[in-house]
Every structure is written in structure tokens, then in C-alpha cells.
Amino acid sequence: MPDASRTHLVLIPSYNTGERLFSTVQAARAQWSPVWVVIDGSTDGTGERLQQMAADDPGLRVELLPANQGKGAAVLHGLRAAQAAGYTHALTMDSDGQHPADLIPTFMAASQSRPETMVLGRPVFDASAPLLRVRGRRVSNGWTQLETLFAGVGDSLYGFRVYPVPDLIAVMARQPWMRRFDFDTEAVVRLAWRGVKPVNIDAPVKYLTAEEGGVSHFRYGRDNVLLTWMHTRLMIEFVLRLPGLVWRKLRGAPPFQA
Secondary structure, rough: OOOOOOEEEEEEEEEOOOOOOHHHHHHHHOOOOOOOEEEEEEOOHHHHHHHHHHOOOOOOEEEEEEEOOHHHHHHHHHHHHHOOOOOOEEEEEEOOOOOHHEEEEEEEHHHHHHOOOOOEEEEEEEOOHHHHHHHHHHHHHHHHHHHHOOOOOOOHHHHOOEEHHHHHHHHHOOOOOOOOOOHHHHHHEEEEEEEEEEEEEEEEEOOHHHHHHOOOOOHHHHHHHHHHHHHHHHHHHHHHHHHHHHHHHHHHHOOOOO
């Protein structure tokens, strides 16, 4: 097992992920310490079982929320606990096995060398990726590029990324959104507005079938409506921020690329 970091941790929100959660956590622990898991009101018993694992593993911490609040809310809970414990950065990854745990050290090293940035995974899809979702994210990415005035965000939806903890807590504390599926995209937009530059690193994404233990809580209708409402809000705010964003872009350096 790797030595424990005092600044960077892995943060995994989970809701009714089933057995796949345990292999995801084990893979993350093989690459990094500490790993924190926030169980977002799961009713499948995984939280209690994971707590038993954590009792024998000082590098694993499990937080149980009493009711499901959404991915963003679970991440925010973990971020606040991490800040209270003295951590400065958190790598978020999904609990369903889609994200490449073997790249955790690469992403953490990029963050440690440029701690003022956000390190974003840029997804590399294989044949398992649903075409509808791949096309849909292109639309969301296009809006994100405009909303950030082409700040260099490689992908707005891929949740495998390293955030500076104080900055993300600050932007989330100022408004009531970013608590559910809208979290990943709105986080990068608001951090870019705050002046946090992106570092983009290619990373594979795997869409697991139900037979492979894959679990998805994405709902095309509900969550696309949520994304549409999110981009509407962001565009209105973008127009209001536009003079300041243009001024800062003219004075600032180009975004980092890995």
C-alpha cells in the first residue's frame, strides 16, 4: 500500500452501487492513501460493509449520510471533512468502476506540481460507450467552452479529476446548485470563473454492463432537463460576468495542458 498523503486524498461518493463499490475502493487503495468514501444514503447495505473494511484499514475512511442527497452534496460533505482534517486537494472518482484507478498517481502528481490548478480527466471512450451519451456530452462541452470563454476545459462531465478543496468549497457555498448530476459541469465552470486553470489528462472510461456489475443512476430525461436548466443559469451569469472574464483573459496566461 502507498504511504499516506497529508495533502491529497481520493474521494468517492456512492449511492447503491452494489458489489462494484468494493472492487473500486480496493483498486483506489492499491494506488493511494487515504481513500475516503461518502455513502449517500445507500439502502443496499454497502455502507455498513465498507465500514467493516475501514475498521481494519487506516487508509480508508467511510462517511454515512442518513438520506440520499445527490452526488454534489456527497462530495461537498467529503470536502468539508477533508478541509477540517487539513487536506488541500481531493481526487473525485465514481464508485461504479468506470474510472481508471491506475491513473490516480499520475493525476495526483500533476496536482502536486501545480497545486493552483484543477486536474481534469479527458475521457477516451471505447466500444462500450453509449453513442447517445457521447454525442450528448459534446453539446454540454460546447456550452462549457463558451461559458468559460474557452479557458481550456477538455471535458466538463468526466468526474475523474483533482480539485483544490478550498476553492471548490467556496464556489459551492455561494449558491444552492451543484448538488446532484449538475455538479461536475458546474464545478469546472465556476472554478474557471474563479481563475483556477485546468490541466487536462487523457483517461479511459469504461461503461460496464449489468452483467459486469455496472450500475448507473443516470436518467436521460430527468438529467438532461437538469443540465439544460444548469446551462441556462450559467449562460445568464456568464453574460453578466463577460466584461470581467474578457479582461482577465486578455491579461492572463493560456491554460496548462498535460
